[in-house]
Amino acid sequence: MRGSHRGFKGRMWKLTLLSFLSLFMILPGSGSMAEETSTLAILSFVVERSEDRARGAVCPVCKGIYGSGEVASGAPITLTRELYQKMETLGTFRVIPLEKVEEARSGSVQMRLETNPLRFAVPLGRELKADFVMVCHLFRFEQRVGSAIGVEKAASVAFDLHLFRTKDGKQVWDGSFDETQKALFDNLLQIGTFFKEGAKWVTAEELAAVGMDRLLKKLPGARELLQKP
Numbered sequence: 634m635r636g637s638h639r640g641f642k643g644r645m646w647k648l649t650l651l652s653f654l655s656l657f658m659i660l661p662g663s664g665s666m667a668e669e670t671s672t673l674a675i676l677s678f679v680v681e682r683s684e685d686r687a688r689g690a691v692c693p694v695c696k697g698i699y700g701s702g703e704v705a706s707g708a709p710i711t712l713t714r715e716l717y718q719k720m721e722t723l724g725t726f727r728v729i730p731l732e733k734v735e736e737a738r739s740g741s742v743q744m745r746l747e748t749n750p751l752r753f754a755v756p757l758g759r760e761l762k763a764d765f766v767m768v769c770h771l772f773r774f775e776q777r778v779g780s781a782i783g784v785e786k787a788a789s790v791a792f793d794l795h796l797f798r799t800k801d802g803k804q805v806w807d808g809s810f811d812e813t814q815k816a817l818f819d820n821l822l823q824i825g826t827f828f829k830e831g832a833k834w835v836t837a838e839e840l841a842a843v844g845m846d847r848l849l850k851k852l853p854g855a856r857e858l859l860q861k862p
Contacts, residue, residue, distance in 0.1 A: 766796075769795075777836060
């Protein structure tokens with residue numbers, strides 16, 4: 634009888650443990666299942682130029698106006714890789730490899746994306762079986778003229794990011810960055826940017842990285858983005 638009683642207690646303990654573990658798996662935030670399985674396709678940065686610099690460059694998605702300027706050679710590739718690295722480090726999504734995205738957007742698809750990103754980005758994301766697709770535009774990427782200790786012309790960068798949910802095509806988040814580094818005594822509001830890189834004059838790549846960090850800090854979690862009305 635005593636052995637039978639111990640066996641019964643052992644089975645009850647195992648059932649209780651299994652029930653507890655099952656409950657833990659479904660509690661909100663306990664397993665972050667949505668965040669582990671949600672996939673993101675990042676489309677390479679598209680350069681948006683303006684024929685009239687006085688009017689600025691216009692984002693084809695949100696119609697926001699940005700100070701236009703030169704875009705250094707190779708800047709879209711540089712920013713795309715930087716964004717990929719930051720998103721993978723952030724861990725909010727499982728990021729689809731850049732090579733796979735580039736294969737899907739080759740040729741005529743690329744042309745359609747550049748002329749009408751709202752119409753073609755989401756279907757491309759669905760083709761890639763992504764839960765989200767990020768559309769990126771670059772308006773200005775001007776390198777500093779000078780060195781870290783003194784410049785004739787400061788680095789200047791402008792870009793924006795738009796995140797779409799592929800199941801319904803809804804834009805669930807966006808962010809924009811439009812900044813030219815200023816000396817500390819010219820604009821005290823830029824003290825954070827100036828000192829982030831060690832109180833030096835930064836390159837356009839460094840300024841863009843500061844901007845991305847600033848924007849991605851405001852990016853909600855995948856669960857919130859999936860459930861956003």
